[in-house]
Amino acid sequence: MTKAEALNSFEEENKDFEKIFERYGYQMTIEEVSAVTETIERNKVAISALSENKGEWINSYDEDGKTGWYECSCCHSERAFNTNFCPDCGADMRGEE
Numbered sequence: 001m002t003k004a005e006a007l008n009s010f011e012e013e014n015k016d017f018e019k020i021f022e023r024y025g026y027q028m029t030i031e032e033v034s035a036v037t038e039t040i041e042r043n044k045v046a047i048s049a050l051s052e053n054k055g056e057w058i059n060s061y062d063e064d065g066k067t068g069w070y071e072c073s074c075c076h077s078e079r080a081f082n083t084n085f086c087p088d089c090g091a092d093m094r095g096e097e
Helices: 003-027 030-051
Strands: 057-061 068-072
Touching: 003 030
Parallel strands: none
Antiparallel strands: 057 068
């Protein structure tokens, strides 16, 4: 399997898991939610390692200065909270190691 094929495989699996979680998450047991979440996080680590993207969360605010969000420096997707990896592009947001 090539690097590109592996990256695509992880991305597709994450999309499937995220769709399941969005649709059925409220019906899942704690163990099921935990298993799905752990798999998604493992895949994000693998995606980050394969893609070699490094990024950072950029703090952004509405004009009122009260409503804020985070924007990925790599793909510019927006999130209400920051995470170790961008859920859209897989960029590693943990900073320099």
